[in-house]
Amino acid sequence: MDRDNARAQLLLRWKGGAISELTVSTKRAQPRIRTDEDTIDLLRRLAVHYPDAVIAGILNRQGRHTARGLSYTASRVQSLRHHYNIPCHQPDQQPQDGPVLPIADAATELGVAPSTLHRWLADGFIAGEQITPGAPWRIRITNEIRALFVDTAPDGWVVMQDATKLLGVSRQTVLHRVKRGELEAVHVRSGRRKGLRINVPSPTNTPF
Numbered sequence: 001m002d003r004d005n006a007r008a009q010l011l012l013r014w015k016g017g018a019i020s021e022l023t024v025s026t027k028r029a030q031p032r033i034r035t036d037e038d039t040i041d042l043l044r045r046l047a048v049h050y051p052d053a054v055i056a057g058i059l060n061r062q063g064r065h066t067a068r069g070l071s072y073t074a075s076r077v078q079s080l081r082h083h084y085n086i087p088c089h090q091p092d093q094q095p096q097d098g099p100v101l102p103i104a105d106a107a108t109e110l111g112v113a114p115s116t117l118h119r120w121l122a123d124g125f126i127a128g129e130q131i132t133p134g135a136p137w138r139i140r141i142t143n144e145i146r147a148l149f150v151d152t153a154p155d156g157w158v159v160m161q162d163a164t165k166l167l168g169v170s171r172q173t174v175l176h177r178v179k180r181g182e183l184e185a186v187h188v189r190s191g192r193r194k195g196l197r198i199n200v201p202s203p204t205n206t207p208f
Helices: 037-047 052-061 074-083 103-110 114-123 160-167 171-179
Strands: 007-013 019-025 100-102 138-140 184-188 195-199
Touching: 037 052, 037 074, 052 074, 100 103, 103 114, 103 138, 114 171, 160 171, 160 195
Parallel strands: none
Antiparallel strands: 007 019, 100 138, 184 195
């Protein structure tokens, strides 16, 4: 056996007396190790919005692993990006119609608690963005979104309890009407009576 060149000389004696000499390679082909295409595609989308450390957390929460079965770290995400020529996140590149911020940053920008934004997202009053399961929720801060969070409610706008009495419907029905755009609502963020205020239209007399 030639260990330096990873070859072996074989002498085969066939039935009937014939002899054959063969030279075979003893070097085993290494299995090709690759990250699955689905993870690479997800990485391309996440890198537009998040730094490597955040991406690593998202991939780990989804139960993904590197090609060698390891959990993701910021450095492993960075190496993967470099290998596939994926640009890193550029935080200064914001869209013209308003920045897209994580919930915590959006709450600071709007002057409310993060729990308020989570509740408004759950109720469908505002729209959020989540690139993939496990990724942070984000909100695009537009002028329309800013107008929903005020220090003082407009005159005549009432709290939820009063709205249900005036409309003669349940709280859930009021929330559905706000979600569908049938009722206007704002969140008062200052004063002793913070919270939702709803514009209940005055009843009109209709001629017979």
